[in-house]
Amino acid sequence: MNNTFNINRFGLLLRRQWLDFGKIYLISLVVLLGIVVGFYSYNIPSPLKDNNFDYDGNLDMRFRYPLFLILGFVFISIVASSYFNILGQKSRAILELMTPASVCEKFLAGVVYTAIISLFSYLLIFYLTDLAFVKYLNGHLDAFKGLLPKNGAIREVETITYQVFNDEGYRKYCSYFFAFPFLITSVFLLGSVYFNRFHYIKTALSVMVFIGLASYLVVKLSIWLMEGKVANHHHFRKEDKDWVLLTILLVTSIITLIIWTITYIRLKEKEV
Amino acid sequence: MEFRDNKAIYLQIAEYVCEHILLGKWKADEKVPSVRELAVEMEVNPNTVMRTYELLQNKNIINNKRGIGFFVDEAAMDNVRNYRKQQFIIDELPVVFRNIYLLNIGFDELKSKYETFVKENFNA
Amino acid sequence: MYYLTNTVDMININNLNFGYSKHKPLFKNMSMRLSNGHIYGLLGKNGAGKSSLLKNLAGLVYAQSGTLDVMGFNPAKRQPALLEQICFIPEEFYLPSVKIDAYLKANAPFYKNFDNQYFTDLIKEFDIPVEQKLINMSYGQKKKVIIAFGLATQAKLVIMDEPTNGLDIPSKAQFRKIMASAMTDERCIIISTHQVRDLDNLIDTVIMLDENDVALKASVEEITAKLTFKKVKEIDDSIIYAEASLSGYNAVMPNYHQEESKLDMELLFNAILAEKIKFKPLFS
Numbered sequence: 266m267n268n269t270f271n272i273n274r275f276g277l278l279l280r281r282q283w284l285d286f287g288k289i290y291l292i293s294l295v296v297l298l299g300i301v302v303g304f305y306s307y308n309i310p311s312p313l314k315d316n317n318f319d320y321d322g323n324l325d326m327r328f329r330y331p332l333f334l335i336l337g338f339v340f341i342s343i344v345a346s347s348y349f350n351i352l353g354q355k356s357r358a359i360l361e362l363m364t365p366a367s368v369c370e371k372f373l374a375g376v377v378y379t380a381i382i383s384l385f386s387y388l389l390i391f392y393l394t395d396l397a398f399v400k401y402l403n404g405h406l407d408a409f410k411g412l413l414p415k416n417g418a419i420r421e422v423e424t425i426t427y428q429v430f431n432d433e434g435y436r437k438y439c440s441y442f443f444a445f446p447f448l449i450t451s452v453f454l455l456g457s458v459y460f461n462r463f464h465y466i467k468t469a470l471s472v473m474v475f476i477g478l479a480s481y482l483v484v485k486l487s488i489w490l491m492e493g494k495v496a497n498h499h500h501f502r503k504e505d506k507d508w509v510l511l512t513i514l515l516v517t518s519i520i521t522l523i524i525w526t527i528t529y530i531r532l533k534e535k536e537v
Numbered sequence: 538m539e540f541r542d543n544k545a546i547y548l549q550i551a552e553y554v555c556e557h558i559l560l561g562k563w564k565a566d567e568k569v570p571s572v573r574e575l576a577v578e579m580e581v582n583p584n585t586v587m588r589t590y591e592l593l594q595n596k597n598i599i600n601n602k603r604g605i606g607f608f609v610d611e612a613a614m615d616n617v618r619n620y621r622k623q624q625f626i627i628d629e630l631p632v633v634f635r636n637i638y639l640l641n642i643g644f645d646e647l648k649s650k651y652e653t654f655v656k657e658n659f660n661a
Numbered sequence: 662m663y664y665l666t667n668t669v670d671m672i673n674i675n676n677l678n679f680g681y682s683k684h685k686p687l688f689k690n691m692s693m694r695l696s697n698g699h700i701y702g703l704l705g706k707n708g709a710g711k712s713s714l715l716k717n718l719a720g721l722v723y724a725q726s727g728t729l730d731v732m733g734f735n736p737a738k739r740q741p742a743l744l745e746q747i748c749f750i751p752e753e754f755y756l757p758s759v760k761i762d763a764y765l766k767a768n769a770p771f772y773k774n775f776d777n778q779y780f781t782d783l784i785k786e787f788d789i790p791v792e793q794k795l796i797n798m799s800y801g802q803k804k805k806v807i808i809a810f811g812l813a814t815q816a817k818l819v820i821m822d823e824p825t826n827g828l829d830i831p832s833k834a835q836f837r838k839i840m841a842s843a844m845t846d847e848r849c850i851i852i853s854t855h856q857v858r859d860l861d862n863l864i865d866t867v868i869m870l871d872e873n874d875v876a877l878k879a880s881v882e883e884i885t886a887k888l889t890f891k892k893v894k895e896i897d898d899s900i901i902y903a904e905a906s907l908s909g910y911n912a913v914m915p916n917y918h919q920e921e922s923k924l925d926m927e928l929l930f931n932a933i934l935a936e937k938i939k940f941k942p943l944f945s
Contacts, residue, residue, distance in 0.1 A: 266742045268740040274771070277770050281767040284767045357754075357755040360751070362720075366741055536722045543892070544922070545885060545923050573841070573842055576842070580834060580837035581862040582863050
């Protein structure tokens with residue numbers, strides 16, 4: 266018997282975890298859908314409102330971007346933060362740890378649920394809602410005729426997905442931030458193993474303190490290192506920007522992997 | 538079964554088995570319950586029942602047919618009586634004797650009491 | 662023992678040191694071997710470490726030093742091959758909000774020897790409503806479900822922490838019957854208990870924890886060969902320990918005359934706590 270990883274056992278584990286995790290998860294998906302639909306209904310352009318257009322003369326759908334980012338952060342972090350919280354409860358942790366699957370499988374099941382399934386279900390729900398509202402608006406473009414301040418035809422609204430995938434710059438830009446959601450879930454997953462109670466608050470506080478300290482140190486350090494040594498009138502060129510973005514991608518990916526490794530080790534060491 | 542406090546469980550189970558044989562519930566050459574069955578019935582550890590069966594085997598009250606199980610011995614009835622008699626002489630008679638001596642009961646009195654008892658209880 | 666054709670050490674504990682903090686050790690250099698074909702009764706005062714020992718065996722907590730071998734595995738590694746051979750019934754547990762068959766479907770496939778028919782029989786014997794959700798069951802019913810599940814896994818090592826807690830009187834009798842039938846040659850069953858009277862006829866070997874170590878590990882046969890438990894009218898020098906009762910004293914004394922007395926586990930427990938030194942030379 267392979268004691269580290271067995272695909273059948275892993276499948277069984279995913280199914281078993283669904284029993285515990287699934288119901289809450291489905292409920293949170295419904296809540297998520299409700300929130301997204303609510304925001305859209307409230308914020309989409311309507312002939313009854315003023316200011317329906319952005320400065321380019323398109324129907325104003327800019328509320329979507331902050332909504333997507335903030336809600337996404339909240340959703341995936343909450344899901345990740347709740348995954349291993351049962352290990353903090355003695356009564357649940359024992360049966361959990363005694364389930365005949367390896368630590369590796371249990372950890373990977375956590376990653377699948379928190380990083381992959383939660384992220385994809387979020388994207389899917391957002392995509393579908395966005396698509397539905399965009400379709401609806403495009404079907405009712407006539408209602409906005411005459412409201413456009415400048416003369417011209419009203420352009421169709423585009424879905425976020427369309428915007429991202431049809432603009433090379435956008436696509437490239439987004440791909441650099443590919444690891445960010447994984448970083449977020451990994452941090453909160455670690456928090457759910459590390460803390461026994463109040464995982465979310467404690468994780469969030471720890472991250473804030475950590476980031477605060479880190480940025481303070483980085484700023485202090487760079488001042489100390491750079492002061493009087495570097496010319497200030499440095500112009501960013503396009504290649505520089507690419508380089509910075511690439512660094513962001515690399516750094517976030519590496520930190521994510523490191524945090525996952527720590528989570529795995531913590532899970533291995535977890536006692537009841 | 539309710540166990541008494543004064544005797545090892547395996548001996549109490551032996552008494553139980555002997556009782557069944559004496560009362561004719563388990564007849565000669567019949568199979569007796571398996572170790573597990575009796576352990577479940579008595580709510581005791583199977584090792585305890587095994588110890589009982591070893592004892593009864595030594596007394597030729599039951600015998601072990603390999604691979605089939607335990608059976609009541611042909612001469613079980615006599616052997617049970619012998620065994621019980623031994624037990625009685627060792628365990629209970631001293632107590633009776635002690636009382637006879639302390640209370641100063643004569644053998645004649647004892648004999649007549651005994652005969653009435655037998656008449657009343659066993660119609661002999 | 663009698664029943665067995667071959668015994669092997671299933672559990673081998675060697676110089677185990679364990680404690681929840683460095684300054685308060687729970688076990689100091691504890692060593693012990695446990696084999697198959699036995700029901701071990703783990704006794705000890707509150708805080709003597711009964712649950713902790715069980716958790717060590719199951720790999721739920723980690724020792725500071727020493728070695729622990731369970732069926733050839735180190736339980737701390739939590740390998741599936743070992744986990745599927747352990748049935749651990751904790752004192753406190755949580756069951757999800759599903760019905761029995763959903764629970765079974767999700768959990769049973771992890772155990773390749775899982776016996777569905779046996780599980781169904783046990784559930785029937787325990788009188789558990791199959792249609793009810795686990796979360797809505799009483800504590801006693803839930804306990805019976807996980808006991809039935811645990812035994813149906815056919816695990817070789819059965820560890821139970823206070824299994825009769827929360828069971829009503831008829832359930833305790835059912836439990837004893839079930840355990841009597843669950844005890845097989847291949848199995849090693851360890852039961853920790855406060856309520857000795859519930860289980861004293863099931864236990865064949867007593868393990869008593871006291872003062873950071875095993876105070877006694879002996880089979881009922883060995884104990885009753887060395888000690889007699891009986892009611893006496895008066896206390897004399899031969900008596901090691903006695904407790905007043907209605908008709909005199911319940912006493913423990915050396916078994917000089919090869920008497921076949923019934924082990925009074927509660928009395929033995931109190932006797933060892935009170936007179937540990939007198940028992941040491943008898944069982945070593």
